[in-house]
Amino acid sequence: xxxxxxxxxxxxxxxxxxxxxxxxxxxxxxxxxxxxxxxxxxxxxxxxxxxxxxxxxxxxxxxxxxxxxxxxxxxxxxxxxxxxxxxxxxxxxxxxxxxxxxxxxxxxxxxxxxxxxxxxxxxxxxxxxxxxxxxxxxxxxxxxxxxxxxxxxxxxxxxxxxxxxxxxxxxxxxx
Numbered sequence: 001x002x003x004x005x006x007x008x009x010x011x012x013x014x015x016x017x018x019x020x021x022x023x024x025x026x027x028x029x030x031x032x033x034x035x036x037x038x039x040x041x042x043x044x045x046x047x048x049x050x051x052x053x054x055x056x057x058x059x060x061x062x063x064x065x066x067x068x069x070x071x072x073x074x075x076x077x078x079x080x081x082x083x084x085x086x087x088x089x090x091x092x093x094x095x096x097x098x099x100x101x102x103x104x105x106x107x108x109x110x111x112x113x114x115x116x117x118x119x120x121x122x123x124x125x126x127x128x129x130x131x132x133x134x135x136x137x138x139x140x141x142x143x144x145x146x147x148x149x150x151x152x153x154x155x156x157x158x159x160x161x162x163x164x165x166x167x168x169x170x171x172x173x174x175x
Contacts, residue, residue: 050119053126053144056080057152057170065173066113075126077114080175097137108134117144131156140165 053075057066065081086093092109117129124145131142131154140156147153150172157165 049121049124050126052146052149053117053119053152056173056175058173060169060171062171064108065175066170067175068114073118075114075117075119075129076112078110078112079108080110082109093134095134095137097134099137114142117142 051070053068054070055068057068057077058064059066063083063086064079066077067080068075068077070076082092092107094104095106095108095111096104098104098106111132111134113132113134115130115132117126119125120127125143126145127143129142129144130139132139133156140158141160142154142156143162144152144154147169152170152172154168154170155162155165156168157163
């Protein structure tokens with residue numbers, strides 16, 4: 001084999017040829033595409049976990065049903081049903097304990113009592129929300145977590161002190 005052919009053979013099989021810039025870019029692009037798909041897949045899993053709170057829940061006394069839904073990226077809860085025993089003269093109870101006199105005549109049915117909740121993946125809880133208690137007319141900071149798919153625990157607290165407050169258990173149901 002003459003020297004010219006030997007050099008050609010050596011160049012074509014050399015390490016330099018295997019790692020040429022075009023091949024390196026292709027390898028990097030393939031890895032980035034794989035990482036992108038894995039990232040999208042994991043975000044879908046987080047969204048599914050966060051949305052487990054959605055649905056209809058009985059309050060702990062099983063007198064009221066609350067519909068939890070997602071609105072503008074945050075989770076809210078609205079009273080959608082009250083047992084007939086709570087009705088007065090055939091009408092649902094009103095928000096008579098509300099500190100705002102203008103709101104004291106509004107029906108509790110349709111009243112939003114949970115607002116502003118966001119899912120915290122690290123803590124596996126919905127936090128930074130508030131809960132309104134129509135029995136007292138007070139609003140509390142609140143966070144919630146699922147004990148199981150059918151048991152939602154909530155804790156209302158004041159002055160940023162999570163350890164001071166009242167807990168409640170809600171049970172998944174249908175409307």
